[in-house]
Amino acid sequence: xxxxxxxxxxxxxxxxxxVCSYGYFLLWPNFWDPxxxxxxxxxxxxxxxxxxxxxxxKPAGCARRVRxxxxxxxxxxxxxxxxxxxxxxxxxxxxxxxxxxxxxxxSRMLRLDEDAAHVAxxxxxxxxxxxxxxxxxxxxxxxxxxxxxxxxxxxxxWPGTLSMxxxxxxxxxxxxxxxxxxxxxxxxxxxxxxxxxxxxxDARIVELARLFVAGKKGGVDIEWFEDPATSxxxxxxxLIDLPGIGPYAAANxxxxxxxxxxxxxxxxxxxxxxxxxxxxGSSAQVMKRVHAHFAPFGExxxxxxxxxMWVHYEKKAGPAHTWERDTTGRVFTAANxxxx
DNA sequence: GGTAGACCTGGACGC
DNA sequence: GCGTCCAGGTCTACC
Numbered sequence: 001x002x003x004x005x006x007x008x009x010x011x012x013x014x015x016x017x018x019v020c021s022y023g024y025f026l027l028w029p030n031f032w033d034p035x036x037x038x039x040x041x042x043x044x045x046x047x048x049x050x051x052x053x054x055x056x057x058k059p060a061g062c063a064r065r066v067r068x069x070x071x072x073x074x075x076x077x078x079x080x081x082x083x084x085x086x087x088x089x090x091x092x093x094x095x096x097x098x099x100x101x102x103x104x105x106x107s108r109m110l111r112l113d114e115d116a117a118h119v120a121x122x123x124x125x126x127x128x129x130x131x132x133x134x135x136x137x138x139x140x141x142x143x144x145x146x147x148x149x150x151x152x153x154x155x156x157x158w159p160g161t162l163s164m165x166x167x168x169x170x171x172x173x174x175x176x177x178x179x180x181x182x183x184x185x186x187x188x189x190x191x192x193x194x195x196x197x198x199x200x201x202d203a204r205i206v207e208l209a210r211l212f213v214a215g216k217k218g219g220v221d222i223e224w225f226e227d228p229a230t231s232x233x234x235x236x237x238x239l240i241d242l243p244g245i246g247p248y249a250a251a252n253x254x255x256x257x258x259x260x261x262x263x264x265x266x267x268x269x270x271x272x273x274x275x276x277x278x279x280x281g282s283s284a285q286v287m288k289r290v291h292a293h294f295a296p297f298g299e300x301x302x303x304x305x306x307x308x309m310w311v312h313y314e315k316k317a318g319p320a321h322t323w324e325r326d327t328t329g330r331v332f333t334a335a336n337x338x339x340x
Numbered sequence: 341g342g343t344a345g346a347c348c349t350g351g352a353c354g355c
Numbered sequence: 356g357c358g359t360c361c362a363g364g365t366c367t368a369c370c
Contacts, residue, residue, distance in 0.1 A: 247365090
């Protein structure tokens with residue numbers, strides 16, 4: 001039997017809402033089970049990979065069924081009290097050091113550092129999300145994984161992003177986890193291209209991994225990037241200097257770092273600007289208007305923008321916590337949903 | 341500073 | 356089953 005850990009989240013935390021809040025929850029090695037209401041993935045720890053399943057509240061009974069799960073008992077999500085402890089069950093015994101390590105990783109992934117006061121500050125700026133409590137955005141257990149996931153989401157359709165992440169985990173990752181920087185740094189770009197189907201991103205991914213391995217010695221200094229004292233402008237400039245990172249990717253990585261003032265605008269944003277906000281004109285003009293539209297939200301511009309778009313997705317595809325990674329999760333983007 | 345074209349993959353579509 | 360077209364953000368060359 002493996003280790004079991006209990007983690008106390010902020011008072012308003014809901015696993016199903018706060019995990020299923022950003023598209024990365026659908027990317028390997030992440031797996032959300034909409035029927036059980038549990039989140040599973042392999043974590044990279046100092047003694048090796050360990051699979052964890054995180055749940056909140058009592059396990060699935062025979063309560064209200066989740067939409068789409070015909071014929072199977074579903075989880076009664078409404079019955080889960082916000083702030084209920086998270087139960088983390090591992091497939092092996094963890095050392096004392098690993099327990100500390102994994103708590104920090106889970107806290108990063110679920111944004112447990114964003115407490116109720118932090119959430120309230122966002123809702124004061126944008127009260128539209130107060131009733132549902134939306135504020136936290138799911139991310140990865142590590143900065144490196146967030147950067148790689150962003151690179152694999154550029155210049156490719158969403159199913160391509162899913163495929164690249166799955167293959168990276170299967171081919172390079174240890175035990176089905178996301179590949180670590182030190183392992184990726186040793187790979188030949190040609191292998192990533194042929195077996196992980198990352199295309200022209202191959203050399204950029206290896207170069208990025210090498211920069212993360214180099215760390216403070218002329219590479220990516222993670223502590224500097226995650227230090228609240230570092231200015232947004234400095235972070236943005238440093239990100240743009242990294243291989244494979246342009247304006248969109250840099251802004252997206254910034255929100256993953258908890259800096260929500262910049263908008264990673266892409267073709268989805270243009271579609272949103274046209275379809276939901278009613279903006280007209282060229283793509284460049286629509287993007288400008290989207291920027292201007294969310295500018296009043298200041299430090300929280302991205303969250304206001306994102307939840308507006310996320311709600312639009314959910315109107316089309318159902319609540320995100322009912323999405324299956326291999327079905328709804330493949331087609332949830334506006335590019336697909338706006339097709340007639 | 342702005343613009344055009346190449347970079348790759350996978351899905352859609354027509355034959 | 357095959358060929359063609361298209362979507363997607365970054366990078367480089369060029370004006």
